[in-house]
Amino acid sequence: MRAVLSDPHISLAHGNGGRFMRELIEEVFVRHLGAGNVDASADAVALDLGGGEPMITTDGFTVQPLEFPGGDIGSLAVHGTVNDLAVAGAKARYLTLNAFIEEGFESAVLDRIVASLAAAARACGVRVVAGDTKVLRRGEGGGVYFATTGVGVRLPGARPALDRIREGDAVIVSGTIGDHGTAVMLAREDFDLRGSLASDSASVAPLAESLLAFDGLRFMRDPTRGGIASVANEIRRATGLGLRFEANLPVAEAVQSVCDMLGYDPCYLASEGRVIAVVAPDQADAAVLALRGHDGGRSAARVGTVTGRGTRVTLRTELGGERFLEELEDDPLPRIC
């Protein structure tokens, strides 16, 4: 294996605008992201959106550990931003990348993470066209933090938005919930548990695009920080309507076991490759079938209903009871994304 950088660790000199910074950018970032994509010598680059309506989003990534079963901070930084565009009804085309790297960070780990980021970008069909690196003093970073900004174009079809949601609408999810949060938690040394669980981190673009074909699609979101309970509470705040989840919420057995053991509720745990959508009730079953046609949507299900004005967010239990899913206050799992 060829040496990545002449220095096995990142130093402050890699952030100074001189030779070491150029080496870092060229040997790690440009090498993986493709010299034809990133012009390291340009202050700003032109985007070709083919006349489409541009949409933008941005997200920061601070997950710990940096690598976990099913992904790493690099692939997550692509999927998170691509997904924010997808659930807004847009196709991601371009990304920009900010890297904040801690002094002393291992060059080989950085190289591996950037390679993963580049592979995820290629798989999603997005080009990383601009970037910036900063080096943080030792003790003032967590290894590496990323921020990605995504630019895409709006797709034809439904225009999902919170204000389209109506009482009686159906709520569907594209797969099991809480896999990412649980996998990251287990990957931490704090917990003396090792499971076969993997993060669900993935692009939801194919799932979201298949939902856009339904004129009854009201709203989509990727339930990351705070999980589906937080999305439901956001809907409640924005619309005044409540939401009732049924007892059939898809939760992987291993996720449920870990949650039972440690006292977590999967409704509050992050997914990074799922969509929760609100759909007109008469199109819900067809929408679920459409999701199941994708590899990432095999366990899609209709899991709830939008309830009347002034009601709250609830979850029906298997014993037939119903409990409130309140807005999150404490942080069950910091640094999950």
Next chain:
Amino acid sequence: MRAVLSDPHISLAHGNGGRFMRELIEEVFVRHLGAGNVDASADAVALDLGGGEPMITTDGFTVQPLEFPGGDIGSLAVHGTVNDLAVAGAKARYLTLNAFIEEGFESAVLDRIVASLAAAARACGVRVVAGDTKVLRRGEGGGVYFATTGVGVRLPGARPALDRIREGDAVIVSGTIGDHGTAVMLAREDFDLRGSLASDSASVAPLAESLLAFDGLRFMRDPTRGGIASVANEIRRATGLGLRFEANLPVAEAVQSVCDMLGYDPCYLASEGRVIAVVAPDQADAAVLALRGHDGGRSAARVGTVTGRGTRVTLRTELGGERFLEELEDDPLPRIC
């Protein structure tokens, strides 16, 4: 003065996707940036570029101290990105903002910095339309880090690019060099010096736009990290041509004194409100006059010449000698932007 947040310090719960995060975003970010600009409930937002050719850039900001004479990390995060678009020949229209905030950071300081960021954005005519906040564990941040991504549209006029530079071209700067680097250095407690010096942090858009009117404009850059010496070495690497700076480089007297005292070279110190440009020799004097017509360009000057293939970057000294300005290796001043 009204309380900014119910908690005087940022906690991990401000990053968890729940009520505290919403309060942070609404009470600090949306309040200053304008509810009409930022839609805190949207995953992605549409951009109106009026049919112009979109251009994009991104930059990270980790300056220490966070507040310094002439600016702070908030205003810097706007100027830095607006300026990268400006020197590429584009007018900034939209920004996205990522904030990485350290647990325990004072809410009031964050509020002041975001207010400054918002004021700078208004002054530059750019809207902050999307954002994300993450909270870093205590000891894993430097108070606050920002990343901003700017989207603009290409302006009519010259298309500055490195490959347009020719031997014999003139080099001009829009004002004194190294003010930002020196001001930030003095603001650090490490140095027991307090000067009247202020950062030059500002938008260079008016300066850059007036240079675009010259068809002899070859290339522009804002000399931030690594200063004008690093820009010159970048030109050399890209073109194979050298560059000779004359002894008349504009340096503020206070900057020169501090540099003499501490052994720094202003050619390597960052400016955050200056333009260095390469111009056809017959248009250089007119270009300098155009710059001087702006408040930020009063001390603009023609300061050098592009020299032949295989030559290096040099600086003529006042005694008539000439010394090399090598590519930067060590970092004279980390965390300057």
